[in-house]
Amino acid sequence: METITHTMQHDHRRCDDLFVSAEELIANKQWDEGGNTFRNFQNALEHHFRMEEQVLFPEFEKQSGSTAGPTQVMRSEHEQMRELVSDMAAAVELQNQDDYLGLSETLLIMMQQHNAKEENILYPMTDQVLAPQLPDLLGRLDQVD
Amino acid sequence: MNTDLSLEQAPPISVPFQFFVTAPLFGIVASIILLAYGPAIFTSRWNLETLAVTHLLTLGFMGLVMCGAILQMLPVLSGITVPYVKPVGTLIHILLVTGIIALSIGFLASSPVLMNTAIGLLGGGFGIFIVVILMAMLRNKMTTQTLSAMRLALISLLFTVILGISLLGSFIWPDININLALLTELHIAWGTLGWVSLLLIGVAFQVVPMFQMTNEYPRWMTRFLPSVLFGGLVVWTIIKLSGIGNPWHIAAFIMLICISGYVSFAIITLWLQQSRKRKLRDTTLLFWRFAMLSALAAAALWADHNLMPGLINPEIYPFTLGIVLLAGFAVSVMNGMLYKIMPFLIWFHLQHHQLSLGLGRKYAIPNMKQIIPDQNARYQLYLHIIGILTLVLASLFPTSWLVYPAGVMLMTSFSMLSFNQLRAVRLYRDYKRRLQAASEATSQTD
Numbered sequence: 001m002e003t004i005t006h007t008m009q010h011d012h013r014r015c016d017d018l019f020v021s022a023e024e025l026i027a028n029k030q031w032d033e034g035g036n037t038f039r040n041f042q043n044a045l046e047h048h049f050r051m052e053e054q055v056l057f058p059e060f061e062k063q064s065g066s067t068a069g070p071t072q073v074m075r076s077e078h079e080q081m082r083e084l085v086s087d088m089a090a091a092v093e094l095q096n097q098d099d100y101l102g103l104s105e106t107l108l109i110m111m112q113q114h115n116a117k118e119e120n121i122l123y124p125m126t127d128q129v130l131a132p133q134l135p136d137l138l139g140r141l142d143q144v145d
Numbered sequence: 146m147n148t149d150l151s152l153e154q155a156p157p158i159s160v161p162f163q164f165f166v167t168a169p170l171f172g173i174v175a176s177i178i179l180l181a182y183g184p185a186i187f188t189s190r191w192n193l194e195t196l197a198v199t200h201l202l203t204l205g206f207m208g209l210v211m212c213g214a215i216l217q218m219l220p221v222l223s224g225i226t227v228p229y230v231k232p233v234g235t236l237i238h239i240l241l242v243t244g245i246i247a248l249s250i251g252f253l254a255s256s257p258v259l260m261n262t263a264i265g266l267l268g269g270g271f272g273i274f275i276v277v278i279l280m281a282m283l284r285n286k287m288t289t290q291t292l293s294a295m296r297l298a299l300i301s302l303l304f305t306v307i308l309g310i311s312l313l314g315s316f317i318w319p320d321i322n323i324n325l326a327l328l329t330e331l332h333i334a335w336g337t338l339g340w341v342s343l344l345l346i347g348v349a350f351q352v353v354p355m356f357q358m359t360n361e362y363p364r365w366m367t368r369f370l371p372s373v374l375f376g377g378l379v380v381w382t383i384i385k386l387s388g389i390g391n392p393w394h395i396a397a398f399i400m401l402i403c404i405s406g407y408v409s410f411a412i413i414t415l416w417l418q419q420s421r422k423r424k425l426r427d428t429t430l431l432f433w434r435f436a437m438l439s440a441l442a443a444a445a446l447w448a449d450h451n452l453m454p455g456l457i458n459p460e461i462y463p464f465t466l467g468i469v470l471l472a473g474f475a476v477s478v479m480n481g482m483l484y485k486i487m488p489f490l491i492w493f494h495l496q497h498h499q500l501s502l503g504l505g506r507k508y509a510i511p512n513m514k515q516i517i518p519d520q521n522a523r524y525q526l527y528l529h530i531i532g533i534l535t536l537v538l539a540s541l542f543p544t545s546w547l548v549y550p551a552g553v554m555l556m557t558s559f560s561m562l563s564f565n566q567l568r569a570v571r572l573y574r575d576y577k578r579r580l581q582a583a584s585e586a587t588s589q590t591d
């Protein structure tokens with residue numbers, strides 16, 4: 001059966017793949033292609049954040065009756081990642097390889113520990129708490145632009 | 146299911162950092178003792194100096210890094226926070242550090258008073274640590290493979306400490322009648338193959354796929370390997386203690402199964418890293434590779450000693466094995482991990498601080514590679530590898546002068562690690578102060 005854990009995990013992997021390609025291209029100083037791939041990554045990541053911030057987290061907060069719980073921490077980590085990604089975009093503009101690679105190293109760990117918390121804790125929790133409206137929810141996740 | 150789990154990047158940065166920053170100092174002291182005693186260190190493995198060096202590494206460097214890492218990782222992995230983590234963490238740290246100092250000086254000076262003190266301090270420190278962590282784990286029903294391996298590692302630590310304290314007790318009160326050789330064998334097995342290896346395996350399940358973007362470890366391995374290894378150690382211990390099956394070498398057979406498990410872990414780790422998606426070759430990855438090759442070398446030494454006796458000199462074997470397993474395998478993984486965990490936590494806390502003070506992006510927070518430059522880490526890695534290889538050679542030619550260059554290189558390597566850490570911590574403090582000042586300035590102008 002399709003679950004939130006599975007769907008979202010899959011989307012994490014998609015972002016990971018774009019992240020790795022961008023980093024590798026830029027490590028080889030292929031700025032044109034690297035820049036394009038980076039922008040694809042940026043869009044994929046933003047899209048993933050939107051799925052969570054517009055659909056998943058509000059539903060979860062409705063069920064748990066609180067916006068101060070784990071979702072708040074996840075939102076704040078999204079902000080931290082957005083900062084990194086916008087610094088990376090600047091590094092791409094300036095073709096500053098050292099900055100880009102230092103930032104991407106940082107983002108990698110930030111992203112991976114964030115994903116691990118979501119995949120180990122938050123998504124399974126969501127699957128349980130929101131079990132009754134799962135099909136509807138998955139449909140809405142699909143429609144996030 | 147409770148939905149009020151915390152997903153904070155708890156605990157405060159000082160909790161793991163006090164452990165991380167003191168750890169290499171014990172590595173430096175271990176190298177100095179090595180230099181002071183020179184080739185004499187290899188005359189007998191029961192020299193008190195040898196025991197001091199061993200425990201400066203196993204408790205001083207490795208124990209501190211592992212305790213700090215567990216305190217840091219547990220909340221991230223499980224969402225459960227340790228209550229009163231700051232005072233509790235500090236207390237554990239103080240007890241362990243003073244206990245390790247008492248133990249090493251106790252060994253070197255052959256002082257029963259200090260050994261007795263060490264029993265109290267280390268028993269207290271590890272006791273509190275184990276209780277606190279296991280209790281936090283029990284409150285949490287969620288289980289990942291890493292967490293279950295961590296739990297088995299903690300139980301192994303408990304056995305190791307109880308055995309170690311009994312051994313030490315028999316030094317202090319020689320009329321206590323215990324089978325020293327047998328209990329020592331159990332102590333070493335639970336310490337290295339249980340506590341250290343199970344923890345590293347559990348952590349690897351989580352971080353190897355994460356940091357290098359490799360495939361996941363195969364499911365059979367993550368599900369069964371830690372419990373099979375732990376169960377194997379339990380059965381092995383029972384057979385050893387009861388003495389049954391001695392004529393048929395059953396204990397050695399069980400150990401062979403366990404060792405095959407560790408070998409398969411090392412091979413699969415190397416293979417996953419070889420086929421990783423992220424092709425960049427960073428320093429931590431190289432530390433891991435050297436560690437896994439060392440694990441394989443240790444297994445080969447074990448096999449050579451136990452299955453084809455005669456190839457390696459049995460007097461030399463325990464030294465070579467100890468160096469390869471403790472320094473080559475365990476220290477390397479931890480050293481490499483410190484280069485990821487520390488700069489990441491510094492960046493994370495600084496940026497979080499800036500955002501929560503409402504400063505927007507006033508200051509460019511340094512990224513991980515600015516916090517610890519890759520070059521610095523890389524030079525330390527090279528020195529570490531050459532130092533260990535030289536020490537292995539020194540153990541194979543125990544009367545030679547090779548132990549001196551090995552000791553100098555390892556001392557320098559631990560000092561470089563320490564320098565890289567302290568530089569990073571100073572940078573953290575500077576930025577933190579600047580952020581604080583900026584926030585006060587803005588609140589005054591408002």
Ligand code: HEM
Nearest residue numbers: 190195199203267305306309310312313325329333336337
């Ligand atoms: C409270 C903690 C500990 C105490 C009090 C302690 C005490 C001892 C003592 C007294 C011996 C000597 C045994 C003999 O001479 O027969 C010994 C040996 C040894 N211990 Fe520990 N130990 C502790 C923790 C550990 C840990 C955590 C490890 C982890 C790997 C470890 C690894 C070893 C090794 C490898 C040896 C053999 C040293 C050699 O062959 O020269 N110990 N320990």
